[in-house]
């Protein structure tokens with residue numbers, strides 16, 4: 001009983017890591033760069049939703065606030081690429097890394113200035129509700145987190161597998177010049193990838209804030225999600241999710257079994273082991289990329 | 292039938308401060324195959340890039356099907372029916388062969404006609420149908436070149452710019468690909484502007500040829516005439532007549548750079 005509850009809450013937390021890791025993978029696939037602000041995007045998505053729907057702020061209906069927040073974060077992602085990141089075209093990859101780290105700081109400080117550093121919980125219509133399943137009593141939020149994450153991952157997977165736009169995104173990342181030659185509007189496509197990463201971050205933030213309080217430094221758990229993405233193999237969407245789930249599930253058990261403090265190390269320990277023994281990640285097919 | 296498909300006047304193009312295209316003018320008539328010959332670094336690829344909108348022209352005009360396309364973005368130009376098959380088989384290595392081909396039709400909206408053209412493309416390149424599900428990066432060099440041409444065809448072009456399709460291929464494969472190009476020109480009415488270093492096959496295929504040196508057109512004539520020209524025979528067809536003379540001219544040429 002205890003075991004199941006621990007596993008379910010670990011799974012739900014792992015879903016959030018997985019969604020942030022999806023954001024890492026999206027940006028990596030499209031630009032070969034890493035967006036170290038992805039965790040802060042998630043925090044911001046959470047706060048935007050809180051601001052829209054919580055009674056003390058705007059108090060808009062939850063089901064209306066959610067799509068608006070996703071849209072806002074998507075637009076911000078698009079603008080970020082259009083106004084800043086696109087201009088760094090041709091710079092070495094490290095430039096994007098530094099830029100996104102700085103961006104993370106800015107988002108954290110801005111969020112603190114706007115919404116204070118107090119931990120806040122997203123007010124949802126299903127707060128405190130329970131789901132009975134095979135004799136277990138599960139928190140509704142946790143079940144919702146797991147279902148929404150699975151659906152979103154499935155959607156993204158199919159999007160890249162089937163949709164014309166998803167194909168074009170992959171093409172633009174694999175061979176930018178050839179994509180230009182084929183008349184694929186590469187710049188617009190890259191901005192759309194950033195929009196998608198923003199929207200996914202918003203979903204992660206909403207899920208996270210519905211089951212626990214957020215504050216401006218919450219985005220720092222992006223580092224754990226980064227480990228998840230590495231474990232999954234940086235180029236694989238399902239891999240990112242599974243990497244997140246592995247970390248999410250192991251965490252509570254490590255905390256239970258190991259002396260205090262040590263459990264915090266486990267995600268990174270797993271990441272290092274994966275890097276040593278399977279450097280391309282657990283789930284990525286080995287491939288040699290054309291330079 | 293002899294309508295002008297592409298007309299370029301006084302085109303100039305730069306890489307930063309380096310002038311790579313120095314006032315090029317040329318003409319391609321509908322239904323023709325026109326070739327541009329020239330040694331390494333002459334500016335052939337740059338010229339094609341400028342026509343297809345991957346690079347911006349600094350000066351000059353590009354008229355395609357009676358419309359000025361100079362300075363338009365590449366995707367707009369593809370929509371107008373001009374496609375660039377780049378040098379060195381630039382394919383999408385991790386996507387399947389089929390996905391590569393279909394991406395060639397990215398700018399098109401006539402969905403039902405796309406599948407008809409897919410059949411057409413497979414008919415010309417049956418090996419690609421056989422390998423449709425395979426990752427494009429695993430194809431052989433010759434197959435990748437076929438894929439690049441097939442992908443270009445899917446945009447349903449009036450004019451195809453081909454950049455050294457013979458590069459790095461065995462003579463037999465070159466023969467095979469050039470035969471297909473000839474068929475495409477005749478049967479699908481695709482006008483072609485073909486950049487080549489392999490002057491022999493290019494002049495055999497083309498109706499008309501230009502010779503480019505350091506950013507300029509230095510010679511232009513019908514293919515048969517070019518094949519008979521002394522200079523062409525020496526520099527591009529490797530028929531050095533009098534050994535000593537060839538030697539001397541070669542040295543002179545080198546000092547140009």
Ligand SMILES: Nc1ncnc2c1ncn2[C@@H]1O[C@H](COP(=O)(O)OP(=O)(O)OP(=O)(O)O)[C@@H](O)[C@H]1O
Nearest residue numbers: 306309311329330331332333334335336337338488
């Ligand atoms: N990205 C670039 N930046 C600066 N200079 C360039 C660039 N690309 C080409 N050049 C220069 O422009 C000139 C023309 O190059 P281009 O690639 O058009 O030649 P080419 O005729 O296609 O040669 P090849 O037969 O070797 O393909 C060369 O002197 C080359 O060094």
Ligand SMILES: [Mg+2]
Nearest residue numbers: 335336337378
């Ligand atoms: Mg070239």
